[in-house]
Amino acid sequence: MGKDKHHRDWILRRCCGSIAACILTLAVLVGFIVLVIYLAIHPSKPSFYLQDVQLRNIDLSDPAISLNLQVTIASRNPNDRVGVYYKTLHVFTTYREEPITVPVELPAIYQGHKDVSVWSPVMSGESVPVGQYVADAMKQDIAAGYVLLHVKVDGRVKWKVGSWVSGGYHLFVTCPALLAASGGNVGGAFAMSATAGGVGGAGNATVSLKFAQAADCTVDV
Secondary structure, eight states: OHHHHHHHHHHHHHHHHHHHHHHHHHHHHHHHHHHHHHHHHOOOOOEEEEEEEEEEEEEEEESEEEEEEEEEEEEEOOOSSOEEEEEEEEEEEEETTEEOSOOEEEOOEEEOTTOEEEEOOEEEEEEEEOOHHHHHHHHHHHHHTEEEEEEEEEEEEEEEETTEEOOOEEEEEEEEEEEEETTSSOOOOEEEEEEEETGGGSSEEEEEEEEOOOEEOEEEO
């Protein structure tokens, strides 16, 4: 009896071991196939473009910045066989690496092959605390007739091939937004105004700025 029980236990262990080895081999094989498909397709990261900036107002009367603006950002999927899911995207604006608007969530979308998607979010910041040198630099830039902002997008994307969907990848986009005083030599037809307290030591002065030109964005995935 003891020998029979020992033999049955040995057979059971062998069966469990074989099943576990088969499952592990199958998992490795599936992972290898997915990797081969991914490398064969090699999806290219999407392209982003800043098409327009409409600055409604900007207030620099305090050692903080308040502003309201609307931007138009376009994204293009350059892939022939790979779709892109955009997940949990947030857009915000910075000046000299300081955030000056509250992040705004963009709607999640699916982008098919060679498709183009456009977002036009409105962003604002009310008395956003910044370093004194940042507020002073903004006043000086407006007085000089040029202000360089950066519109940034932070979120996650997934690739889709047929019915297969990849895991999430971090997406970070940076778009330069050059605003220039009206009447200057910079081209563009996007007129806007900004109220800058203390610009040129003249209290509240109204200056007219315009979006200089559409810009390509840097994209990291």
